[in-house]
Amino acid sequence: MKGNKTLSDARLLSAILILSFMSGCAGLPRDRVRLDRLSDCPNQTADTLSAEQNKLGPLSDTHALACALNVLRDTQDHAVRRTALGSRLCLHLAERELNSEKREKFATEGVDFAEAALAQGGDGDGAVHYYLAANLGLAVREHITLAMENLGRLESEMKQAVALSPDIDDGGPRRLLGALYLKAPAWPNGIGDLDKALELLEKAVKDHPGHPLNHLFYAQALWHDGDEASLSQAKAEFALGEKLLAEGNWGYSKEPWQKEFAEFAQELGESGPSHQ
């Protein structure tokens, strides 16, 4: 499952920035993205996809993900629909989609898949909550009123993911919840809480030191902490995360993550010695 949830973390950061005001919105898009070249898809069933679901991730090509999603759209297999698979596939597709309208449609479909999974008894599966939150964050990222309306739900779903499956996606639930607390409006105006963010992200780094974003987000939290010792530690965490990113095979996630690292490098550089 390594790297299954990828740049949604980074994008969620943007989504939950109270400060990133964009134009208003009416709500999440309800229509689906039309998938192309389906005639080229291999013969697959929900069962076969479920059996091989770990092969579908950031390293998969987009057409393979679209073919898999198409199968899941039509399946009535309750066992499969109760899992996070459909939601996860939507997230992968959304993350790599450059068109914002399509991205939101994929993410919204991912929320729908997760909600359907919950309705069919998937409530005890942390991955369902995790991918629901990741997709929801992605879907509302450019709509401040929607983002604010959904902060409570994002927190609730992420908390359940942390409680049920803290280790999926290399500590993804803690990483995502930590990012939420880091970037959300702080008390008394919101749920933002630097202490909680530091605690969650430190734990994510400790338990899953191989994931670049764990180090990046922890570095960001340390940087927000503000004192000299934290700044020094932030730089060390940043350097470690950057090294992991450069040396690892992160598939489609690599490029957007590099962008995230580059943006934070600029902030680090402005607050102290130049980034090395």
Place this chain on the structure above:
Amino acid sequence: MRKICLFIVSLLAPLAVCAAPNPEMIVVCYPGGSVNVKDANGAMSSMLRVVERVGQWQENSFNSVFSTKPDECRKLMTEKNPKFAITSLGLYLELRNQHNLLPVAQPKIKGRTSERYRVMIQKDKYKSLDELKGKTLGGTVLEEPSFISKIVFAGKYDSAGFILKPSNQAIRALRSLSKGELDAVILNEQQFGGLGSLHLEKPLEAVFTSEEIPLMGVVANSVTTTEEERTRFGKALKEMCTDAEGKKLCELFGVESFVNVDEAVYEPMVKLWHEGK
């Protein structure tokens, strides 16, 4: 207050109908704020675009620069010499003569255009502010100790009499207070109003409550702006909260409306500032 500051800046009208070759710079100062400057600047830019659309002004007519550090704010005010600015009350009082600052608009929150500050302690631990002398005092509003001494304490207490522990996280300061790591924490009205949502280990109480202090909003340089510009700006602020899209933003930030403000509202504060220790 952070959100209010950011909200207000989104409402700033450009100073001319046609876009200027160089956008008019708005200085936004929020001492003690926890907001990331990069995020704030980016957000304000986005918010300004919303205002430009709502007010049918040309895009990118104006820009903003944000700081949470008082020294940097002073420098920005000098360097940029902005026509309009958003400052804390403390910075307004300090810089008003130097930059000919004139209040233009105030936010109204929960029916009020003023607030009280409170010094919070663990319940029953101290009986008065006098007992706190030489003790630790935390909070987000301590970046401006002169403001605390002269305005919040109305010159009756000197903030230098406490061991000040400024923080950009109010909730962290309150946790420290609850654990006994701090002796007291000073809160603004919004923070005090949010105490009910916290689950702290020990109950807190206010050992000091200030008089009513007017909320600070937008100020203008009275020399470099015209009366017409200031009036237009105030009108834009008021209309924002009745506009369909603007209303959502107002609700989001908890601001009921914006009101024009007379300089006289701040006269008691100016008096305290000059008389204060």
